[in-house]
Amino acid sequence: MSFEHPDRNSLDISAVLHALSDPQRLGMVAELAMSDEPRPCGSFAPGISKSTRTHHFRVLREAGLIEQWKEGTCKMSRLRREDVDARFPGLLDSVLSSQAVAQV
Amino acid sequence: MSFEHPDRNSLDISAVLHALSDPQRLGMVAELAMSDEPRPCGSFAPGISKSTRTHHFRVLREAGLIEQWKEGTCKMSRLRREDVDARFPGLLDSVLSSQAVAQV
DNA sequence: CACAAAGTTCGACGATCGTCGTATGATGCC
DNA sequence: GGCATCATACGACGATCGTCGAACTTTGTG
Numbered sequence: 148m149s150f151e152h153p154d155r156n157s158l159d160i161s162a163v164l165h166a167l168s169d170p171q172r173l174g175m176v177a178e179l180a181m182s183d184e185p186r187p188c189g190s191f192a193p194g195i196s197k198s199t200r201t202h203h204f205r206v207l208r209e210a211g212l213i214e215q216w217k218e219g220t221c222k223m224s225r226l227r228r229e230d231v232d233a234r235f236p237g238l239l240d241s242v243l244s245s246q247a248v249a250q251v
Numbered sequence: 252m253s254f255e256h257p258d259r260n261s262l263d264i265s266a267v268l269h270a271l272s273d274p275q276r277l278g279m280v281a282e283l284a285m286s287d288e289p290r291p292c293g294s295f296a297p298g299i300s301k302s303t304r305t306h307h308f309r310v311l312r313e314a315g316l317i318e319q320w321k322e323g324t325c326k327m328s329r330l331r332r333e334d335v336d337a338r339f340p341g342l343l344d345s346v347l348s349s350q351a352v353a354q355v
Numbered sequence: 356c357a358c359a360a361a362g363t364t365c366g367a368c369g370a371t372c373g374t375c376g377t378a379t380g381a382t383g384c385c
Numbered sequence: 386g387g388c389a390t391c392a393t394a395c396g397a398c399g400a401t402c403g404t405c406g407a408a409c410t411t412t413g414t415g
Contacts, residue, residue, distance in 0.1 A: 160349050161274050168268035169403080187361080199404050201363060206402095220361045220412045237345035245264050245339045273373080291391080303374050305393060310372095324382045324391045357415085364409075371402070380393070385386105 150208060150215055155230040158211040163235065166210035167242055171195065172203050176212060177246045179226040180239070187221035254312060254319055259334040262315040267339065270314035271346055275299065276307050280316060281350045283330040284343070291325035 153159075167173050175191050192200055204224065207213045211234075214225045231239050257263075271277050279295050296304055308328065311317045315338075318329045335343050 160346065161272050161277065164268045164272035164277075164346070168265050168272050170265050171403085173265065173268075195403095196405055197362065198364080198406075202403075204362095217362090217412090220359095222362065235345055235349045237341045238349070241339055241341035241345060242264065242268070245342070275373085299373095300375055301392065302376075302394085306373075309393095321381085321392090324389095326392060359414080360412085362409100362411085365407090366405105368405080369403095372400080373398105374400100375398080376396100378393105378395080380391105382391080383389090385388080 152208065152214060153211040155211070155234060158231065158234045160235060162210040163212060163231070163238070166206050166212055169203070169206075171199075172207055173242070173246060175203060175207065176226065177243055179213065179224060180228070180243050185223040185225040187218075187223055256312065256318060257315040259315070259338060262335065262338045264339065266314040267316060267335070267342070270310050270316055273307070273310075275303075276311055277346070277350060279307060280311065280330065281347055283317065283328060284332070284347050289327040289329040291322075291327060 167176065171192055178191060179186065192203070195203075204213070204215065204222075207224075208215050212227060212231060214227050216223055228239060271280065275296055282295060283290065296307070299307075308317070308319065308326075312319055316331060316335060318331050320327055330343075332343060
């Protein structure tokens with residue numbers, strides 16, 4: 148029922164950077180950052196298959212970037228912004244702002 | 252003679268994050284950031300082979316993180332801090348400060 | 356209960372990665 | 386010139402990655 152969510156203090160910079168280095172995942176994180184509301188998995192990355200999406204969400208979750216929980220048949224996701232900011236101050240901001248520029 | 256050094260404006264966030272996501276390369280970048288002096292390649296990452304070192308330096312260079320040039324038989328490396336900061340403000344600082352904490 | 360919807364699991368695949376050793380170049384010094 | 390030093394080029398290897406489809410589970414709804 149509960150999934151693997153690494154503790155705030157055990158976040159690994161290499162895992163975080165690797166998780167963010169994939170354009171697909173970076174796009175997901177950017178979407179999560181824009182709308183502060185949790186969102187079901189299915190509403191992301193419409194071009195890829197369900198299993199690939201599951202894989203990307205697991206990478207993000209195991210890196211500690213997102214939190215996930217089930218609600219009915221949906222799985223919700225939320226960016227762990229406070230935790231990431233506490234451990235790596237400024238990182239998410241700089242990555243996301245560069246992403247925002249790229250999307251204009 | 253001259254190597255591939257991407258233009259400041261063509262730096263790719265995914266390539267940069269991927270380049271930094273390897274612990275070996277992150278260590279090299281951290282060393283380069285600490286001593287502002289250019290350093291020969293051979294003085295890095297003493298545990299790994301020469302060819303692996305060459306490979307890592309190429310990844311860093313092609314991502315636009317470092318600049319390299321030859322001096323005699325040595326090849327010098329320098330962090331392209333201004334360029335990276337201009338393109339991705341705050342990124343290098345946050346990554347390097349987390350790295351510094353980890354090394355204490 | 357039967358069915359639909361949302362995710363997961365399980366191979367599988369080609370591509371890329373990190374690492375190595377050996378051979379090869381380029382440069383400086385005796 | 387001969388030799389040592391520093392780095393590159395070229396496979397090669399096992400490991401990981403991103404992607405997929407098919408089968409399955411879980412949950413809600415008729």
